[in-house]
Amino acid sequence: MAKTRAPYADAFRQQMIDLVHAGRTPEDLAKEFEPTAQTIYNWVAQADRDAGKRHDGLSTAERQELTRLRRELRQVKMERDILAKAAAWFARETGTVPDKGSNS
Template identity: 35%
Template sequence: MKRQKFSPEFREETAKLVVEGNRSIAAIAREHGLNETTVGNWVKKYREEHAGEEEPPLELSERARLRELERENRDLMLENAFLKKAAAYFAKEQR
């Protein structure tokens, strides 16, 4: 499969939709037909490049809460993937 190339301007504008528009990475990725990981990487890079300009650095408690939420999100995503596989398995067995 051929990798698609995106201009730096497109990457930045997409990341700005998440950061400045307070919209989720998943929603923006869906709207533009992009992979969530790709958009997430663009957002991370955008935030690193614009760290001092728009957002104040996170407090220690905010960073801890962010890590907690990221861990919870990972756990829920794994659980969701497992449940989808289980549902597909049982649906296939009932045919």
């Protein structure tokens, strides 16, 4: 099983982004610090999206909203399924709909 580590602190990420913007390469920073060069490239790209410099993906705020909306949709679907099952149960109990197993 792969080992996971705690996310890097926001201040550390910002420091890496600032160093890249100051002229350091992600490869040099990866040798000096723990994150990989690709991770640093990803942080810089996301910071540029958040600042409006790039338009090839979602900003952090958009990504958070998408996550919230997906969670909300999952909850609404679950509630809908529960209500549909409850409605079917009440219909069978009141005799307005025959049981699924009946031969009629």
